[in-house]
Amino acid sequence: MERLWTQNFVRMMIANLLLFTSFYFLTPTLPLFVSEMGASASQVGIVIGIFTLSAVVIRPFIGGLLDRVGRRSFVLIGLLVFGLTMYLYNWTAAIGALIALRIFHGLSWAVSTTAIGTAVTDIIPPRRRGEGMGWFGLSMTVGMALGPMFGLIVLDNSSFHLLFLVTTGLGLAAFVLALLTKMPFARQKTGGKIVLFEKSVLPMMVLGFLLAVTYGGITSFFPLFAEEIHVNAGTFFIVYAITLTLTRPIAGKLSDRFGELVVLIxxxxxxxxxxxxxxxxxxxxxxVATAILYGLGFGSAQPILQSAMIRVAPADRKGVANASFFTALDLGIGLGTIILGYVSQLFGYRVLFAVCTVFGIAGLLFTLFLVKKQRSKLQSPA
Structure with missing residues (x-):
């Protein structure tokens, strides 16, 4: 059997973990930072939302360039700019400057995540793609789970200054690891226009969007709901992270053996x-029950979708495919958070999570549709 746990794979996995942990330090803390600057509620929303918008705009172009010129330069530039941008938060004192910084930060996030997500697909052996993406995806979702928790711990015990120094250090450490990693790339034909969208991965994009709405709802509003029901929000993130660590690689192996759709249901x-x-x-x-169930569900679904995406996308368009998929996730989280914010304001958090349930049911129905229409395509040999 081809080796999965090579030095290059391990370095990319750890670099990705550091990147996502660094970014998700800001999930619960950045709104507090913006409010402390004297911003209004609407300005807080702009600061948070402009990041996703800038990432969505640039991702398709990055995906096309990755397939033209390779992955390494974009991985390194993206991580270096990401880390330095984190440091600049310490020197931002006006809302206008912060919005401009968030745009720049969103661009670096889009470049680094799209490039790393594409580079690792070149490193993973094709016959172990589901297992490999399961382990690699674990670095992503563990970062999503641990980042908010550690961000609050740092802020509760110190200051925003130290918070931004820690996130800068994590980003630059990811850059160093990527610098030491060999990233194979077979240069493809460069004629014609740069492709901005890969239509073959549209089913994975739709399902990813629907599930990302639920993720945005939980991560953005659960801490506030936890206060309402007098529960420590950190409990959710700890249990969620443990569940991911124990179960996510298993889902990847199952998808390799039985096919992505069988495991997605x-x-x-x-x-x-x-x-x-x-x-x-x-x-x-x-x-606790929610953290376990959601960790099993979302934590497994995301890498399986990414594995299916790589399986159906043409070999010379993996960069565009990754960009298209992550754009769908960005839109789901960004637009979902905006919509659900209005829902919570009008009807409360329980109705908000009920609306998330509707998006989840829509995702399940769409998965059943894919079972009927796409089974042979998704489960074809690599």
Missing amino acids: PTVSLIVCSLIVLSLAHGTGGV
């Missing part, structure tokens, strides 16, 4: 169950 079903539990939760028991 139960994982999306778990997401729906977790959201129902959360909408009815009144204490720690419900929160």
Whole structure:
């Protein structure tokens, strides 16, 4: 069997973990930083949302360039700029300057995540793609889970200055690891226009968008809901991270053996169950149950979707395919957070999570549709 755990794979996995942990330090802390600057509620929304918008705009172009000129330069430039941008938060004192910085930060995030996500698909052996993407995706979602928790710990015990120094250090450490990594790349034909969208991955984009809405709803509004029901929000993130660590690689192996769709049906079903539990939760028991179910569901679904995407995309368009997929996730999280914010303001958090459940059910129905229409294509040999 071809080796998965090479030095290059391990370095890319750790670099990705550091990148995502660094970024998600800001999920619960940046709104506090903006508010401390005297910003209004609408300005807070602009500062948060402009990041996603800038990432969405640049991703398709980066995907096309990755397939033309290779991955390494974009990985290194993206990570270096990302780390330095984190440091500049310490020197931002006006809302206008902060918005401009967020645009620049969003661009570096789009470049680095798209390039790393594409480069690692060249490193993973094709016959172990599901397993490899499961382990690699673990670095992403563990960062999503641990970042907010550690961000709050640093801020509670120190200051925004130290917070931004820590995130800068994490970003630059990711850059050093990437610098030491060999990234294979077979240069493809360069004639014609740069492709900005890969239509073969549209089914994965649609499902990714629907599930990303639920993720945006939980990560953005659960801490506020936890205060309302007098539960420590950190409990959710800890249990969620442990669940991901223990179960996510197993889902990748199962997808290699039985096919992505066979595994997606139960994982999306778990997401729906977790959201129902959360909408009815009144204490720690419900929160823990939600973290376990959502960790099993979303934590498994995302890398399986990415594995399916790489399987169906043409070999010379993996960069565009990754860019298209991550754009769908960005839109789901960004637009979902905006929509759900209005829902929570009008009807409260329980209705918000009920709306997330509707998006999860839509994702499940779409998965069942894919089982009927796309089974042979998604499960074809690599």
